[in-house]
Amino acid sequence: MINFPFKNSILSTLIKQRIKKINRVKENPLESQNKVLQTLINKGKKTVFGIEHKFDKISNYENFKNLVPSRKYEELYPYIEQIRQGYENILWPGKTKMFAKSSGTTNAKSKFIPLTNNTLYNCHFKGGKDMIAIYLSNNPESKVFNGKGIMLAGSKEFNSNTSEGDLSALLLEKFPFWVNSHRIADMQTALMKDWNEKMNNITNQSIKKNITNLTGVPSWMLFLLKNVIKKTGANNISEVWPNLELYFHGGINFMPYKKQFNSLIPSLKMNYLEIYNASEGFFAIQDRKNANDMLLMLDYGIFYEFIERKNFDKKNEEYIKIDDVKTNVDYAMVISTTSGLWRYQIGDIIQFTSTNPHRIIIKGRTKNCINVFGEELMIHNSDQAIYEASLETNAKIVEYTIAPIFMNQSSGAHEWAIEFEKPPNEKNKFIEILDKKLKSINSDYDAKRSNNLIIDVPQIYEVNKGVFLKWLENKNKLGGQNKIQRLSETRIFIEEIKKLNS
Numbered sequence: 001m002i003n004f005p006f007k008n009s010i011l012s013t014l015i016k017q018r019i020k021k022i023n024r025v026k027e028n029p030l031e032s033q034n035k036v037l038q039t040l041i042n043k044g045k046k047t048v049f050g051i052e053h054k055f056d057k058i059s060n061y062e063n064f065k066n067l068v069p070s071r072k073y074e075e076l077y078p079y080i081e082q083i084r085q086g087y088e089n090i091l092w093p094g095k096t097k098m099f100a101k102s103s104g105t106t107n108a109k110s111k112f113i114p115l116t117n118n119t120l121y122n123c124h125f126k127g128g129k130d131m132i133a134i135y136l137s138n139n140p141e142s143k144v145f146n147g148k149g150i151m152l153a154g155s156k157e158f159n160s161n162t163s164e165g166d167l168s169a170l171l172l173e174k175f176p177f178w179v180n181s182h183r184i185a186d187m188q189t190a191l192m193k194d195w196n197e198k199m200n201n202i203t204n205q206s207i208k209k210n211i212t213n214l215t216g217v218p219s220w221m222l223f224l225l226k227n228v229i230k231k232t233g234a235n236n237i238s239e240v241w242p243n244l245e246l247y248f249h250g251g252i253n254f255m256p257y258k259k260q261f262n263s264l265i266p267s268l269k270m271n272y273l274e275i276y277n278a279s280e281g282f283f284a285i286q287d288r289k290n291a292n293d294m295l296l297m298l299d300y301g302i303f304y305e306f307i308e309r310k311n312f313d314k315k316n317e318e319y320i321k322i323d324d325v326k327t328n329v330d331y332a333m334v335i336s337t338t339s340g341l342w343r344y345q346i347g348d349i350i351q352f353t354s355t356n357p358h359r360i361i362i363k364g365r366t367k368n369c370i371n372v373f374g375e376e377l378m379i380h381n382s383d384q385a386i387y388e389a390s391l392e393t394n395a396k397i398v399e400y401t402i403a404p405i406f407m408n409q410s411s412g413a414h415e416w417a418i419e420f421e422k423p424p425n426e427k428n429k430f431i432e433i434l435d436k437k438l439k440s441i442n443s444d445y446d447a448k449r450s451n452n453l454i455i456d457v458p459q460i461y462e463v464n465k466g467v468f469l470k471w472l473e474n475k476n477k478l479g480g481q482n483k484i485q486r487l488s489e490t491r492i493f494i495e496e497i498k499k500l501n502s
Helices: 007-027 029-044 048-052 061-067 073-084 117-138 167-174 195-206 218-232 255-264 379-393 427-441 443-448 467-474 492-501
Strands: 098-102 111-115 148-151 156-158 163-165 211-215 246-249 271-278 281-285 294-296 302-308 330-337 344-355 358-365 396-406 412-422 459-463
Touching: 007 029, 007 117, 029 048, 029 061, 029 302, 029 330, 048 073, 073 111, 098 167, 111 167, 117 167, 117 271, 117 281, 148 195, 156 167, 163 167, 195 218, 218 246, 218 255, 255 379, 255 396, 271 294, 358 379, 379 396, 379 427, 396 492, 412 492, 427 443, 427 459, 459 492, 467 492
Parallel strands: 098 163, 148 211, 211 246, 246 271, 412 459
Antiparallel strands: 098 111, 156 163, 271 281, 281 294, 294 358, 302 330, 330 344, 344 358, 396 412
8 A cells, every 4th residue: 555644543543433433323223224214215217217216205114115016136136137238227327337246156157236436435435434434443553554455355247238248347336445455455456257277366466475464255265375385385374464453355155265264374463353235235344353243333334234035035924124033043134225226135044143233144045945854954054063163073075065855756865066175074973063063053953853853964075176177167157256056955056066976
């Protein structure tokens, strides 16, 4: 970063101002959300969507809920397609020219999430400033700005009317100069489509720099860190970048990767800060050191609604606002945003750890679970179990996926296809701990495992090194925000992995 004479005083002022506002929103969540909703409705009144749904008749939340149906992506897509064709004032005032391209996990069909300038600056960039402010507020002695940061981004492409690509790539190109002056690598490298070439270039550009912070999805950041160690011949990353102190991560649960990061970066001053920044919006930031939950940001132009997971996809779904949520209940999240995503079912499952203030953890996806035997297995369960099993058997995990094995119509087991960086000392012990942990944190799984009547002991299928990566390469999904599907109720994905493995 350019060394401005008054950099420290500018940052100090930024932190104090923003932390003050964050605290005010924490203390007045309902007021903040009601203000967001009113602003959204007023902005959307003269759009095609707003006219169709009688926004001029909406004066409160109940009107909004009654006049605007909640929608999944497929139901909102006809409006999005019109915007991509160049039509104005469809979901949001004016012309929307940017779309965050999201393909999810294994589904080949891409989603195109509209991204307006309003969302760009008042949500994503605001979140970026806040995560820095929160970190520096919690770590006043930080020297993170004395060096440079590595940001792993995806790629983008231009069509006749629009710019489409990974959210990270779209944000990167729009960053203010002071952010890009602090960042590695150069723009051409950062937006490369060829992921292997990109990683090599970032490695070469960064190994002799004073790197103090990292940002990116954990699986791809590990790929880079291992590349750096291989290139330099160092024993660990701390030998290459002794001033590295911070890693901003999100997108997937960090727990299965934590042991590898601790091994690669054996520094006592290293900090890990989780953020929840999706294509649809910047939602939450870890606001306490060493916490496992995140503060839901309620003044980013996003209006939140929630459906209890047990009622999701049922005819009489009951939607609630922020003031009615409870702790330890799984909720499907519904959002309305300044990009015109009206009552949009994002597909994420969250749980509140606190309602004063509103802090959350991500539990998984509405479509990414296994419930074929009534076990209600979610990513949060499997990540926690595999982390405990790895810890106790000295194993290191690269990737994994789980699918059911059907023994007859009413019983079966879970097959875990796992790529180990380091296999467990005792495979049977690993399975035993995995199973025991799942029983302790998931009562439905525990009940179905009783006497092996419905679900038998988990089965482990070891995947050769690089196979998951090869699958991503074959599907043209290397890099960016692409990730492996952890849980599936079908065997399509796991069989593709097993075929590649053999």
